[in-house]
Amino acid sequence: MQFKTIALIISVAGLATTAAVAQTKPKVDPAKADAAMKTAFPKAPADWHPRLVGDETMKDCSAHRNTPPQALAKTIRERAKATIQYPPDGKLMGDWKKGEALAQSGYGMRFTDYPPKRVNGGNCYACHQLTKQEVSYGTMGPSLLEYGKIRKFSEADTKIAYDKIYNSHATFPCSLMPRFGANNFLTIDQIKDLTALLMSPDSPVNK
Numbered sequence: 001m002q003f004k005t006i007a008l009i010i011s012v013a014g015l016a017t018t019a020a021v022a023q024t025k026p027k028v029d030p031a032k033a034d035a036a037m038k039t040a041f042p043k044a045p046a047d048w049h050p051r052l053v054g055d056e057t058m059k060d061c062s063a064h065r066n067t068p069p070q071a072l073a074k075t076i077r078e079r080a081k082a083t084i085q086y087p088p089d090g091k092l093m094g095d096w097k098k099g100e101a102l103a104q105s106g107y108g109m110r111f112t113d114y115p116p117k118r119v120n121g122g123n124c125y126a127c128h129q130l131t132k133q134e135v136s137y138g139t140m141g142p143s144l145l146e147y148g149k150i151r152k153f154s155e156a157d158t159k160i161a162y163d164k165i166y167n168s169h170a171t172f173p174c175s176l177m178p179r180f181g182a183n184n185f186l187t188i189d190q191i192k193d194l195t196a197l198l199m200s201p202d203s204p205v206n207k
């Protein structure tokens, strides 16, 4: 009985703290935030300027602090799905060796090095563990170790992986993962190579 009372007090206290945090979140004028974004990149090349203004999905996600209501989440997912382009031959897997090199590379979109001298990288290791061999990785995203093996290398999961890399919001609205295909950062062939890295039985992800 006493234990239950204590548990109740703790959970009520928890709710009160959550409410207090929600109340103290500062209100920021979106126009001011947009202006701050623009002035933060004074040297950005002219063709990048449109990228400094949030698109519809970024605006929706910002307005709801990345937790959109259900109906809007569905809209974001469908909008993202509509951007995904597939290889003409329908083959979603390329060369995992090229995929591993792309996952390691954080090259691209630097205005100190523009126009770029090499192809853009995927920088997947910045947020994910992918292989046992690489010990330096970020943890913003979940570990992708044995990604294909866990999913029994199924065709349906291969498509899910391709879609995820092409436009992360198609599976998880307001995802923190960059939209590599939708933003023309990676090409369809590069996305195929990364899909192969995740889904090939002989890739180091699955060994």
Ligand code: HEC
Residues within 6 Å of the ligand: 103, 122, 123, 124, 125, 126, 127, 128, 140, 141, 142, 144, 161, 164, 165, 168, 172, 175, 176, 177, 178, 180, 194, 198
């Ligand atoms: C800025 C950080 C970031 C980068 C860079 C990033 N991701 Fe992610 N990724 C995330 C986060 C956060 C999630 C979990 C939320 C979600 O599903 O969107 C995620 C989820 C995923 C998932 C789904 C995992 C699951 O359990 O279903 C896959 C697959 C994935 N990422 C692959 C990649 C690949 C391949 C790359 C490189 C091209 C990459 N990610 C780059 C942050 C990132």
